[in-house]
Amino acid sequence: MQQSQQREYPLALTIAGSDSGGGAGIQADLKTMQELGVFGTSALTAVTAQNSMGVHGVYPLSVETVAAQMDAVLSDMGADSVKTGMLFAPDIIRVVSAKLGQYGRIPVIVDPVMIAKGGAPLLQEEAVETMKVHLFPLSEVVTPNIPEACALLGLQEDDIRSEADMAEAGRALLRYGCGAVLIKGGHLPAGSAGGECVDVLVTGGAEPSMFRTPRLPTRHTHGTGCTLSSAIAAMRARGENLPDAVRAAKHFVTAAIAASVPTGQGIGSLWHAAHREVPAGR
């Protein structure tokens, strides 16, 4: 049951892990939703002890805890869109999929989070198959980065090297029942797209759509994927169609990268208020 008709503002639910460092996961998702004028709710799947240097611990929550949070939010408040991020384990993916099925036709944005920027696994290896079988068929769009697309398709990391390769990978992933696939180009070699960062949206019918922005010369990109997928969820909650939501989300994440902050000694995080043109910390 969806309760959205009783609200006068859009509401989105993020189902994801907590990043104690504040740049990715639930923290990035809620900041993004708030900035885009959408009321954000959350169901936590795992707590990570994380900072700019990397992931120091992963503490998954029980299946019952995840299910109870989803029930609490969806039975009372409903949601105009859902975003999933770090899900970590097969049993968490199964319960999230079952609950999404139970609460009906909400647009679901699936960010198939697998590995943190520093290399730590955020998804168990055996959960990759569970995600493809149980969650992908419920998705409106799945948003892998290039290493995730390779892992999902059993390809080598350097098998996707161009926009054409990205489009082909997107088409191959559609076979798992995803509504659409957005392959993110942040991991393409820096010189390969004429200084641009290109994301490729593949849907069932039309030609792939390319979303291009300048590639920004910063290493402080912690949370880019989380921010992009939650911005898509926020724009869908506001009633935009998928391509317009992706376009707006890409602009939002680009502004947030341009204003990113060196939060610690390692990889810094995005500044989610950048679109308001408020300089960080001032």
Ligand SMILES: Nc1ncnc2c1ncn2[C@@H]1O[C@H](COP(=O)(O)OP(=O)(O)O)[C@@H](O)[C@H]1O
């Ligand atoms: N250096 C950069 N400059 C501009 N946009 C970037 C940069 N790095 C990543 N992006 C954008 O951030 C979003 C997330 O992409 P990516 O980094 O590939 O995903 P992930 O965070 O999942 O690894 C995409 O829209 C991508 O184009």
Ligand SMILES: Cc1ncc(COP(=O)(O)O)c(N)n1
């Ligand atoms: C809890 C959590 N979820 C997701 C990511 C991925 O971050 P990114 O958006 O940089 O790929 C992360 N590092 N931590």
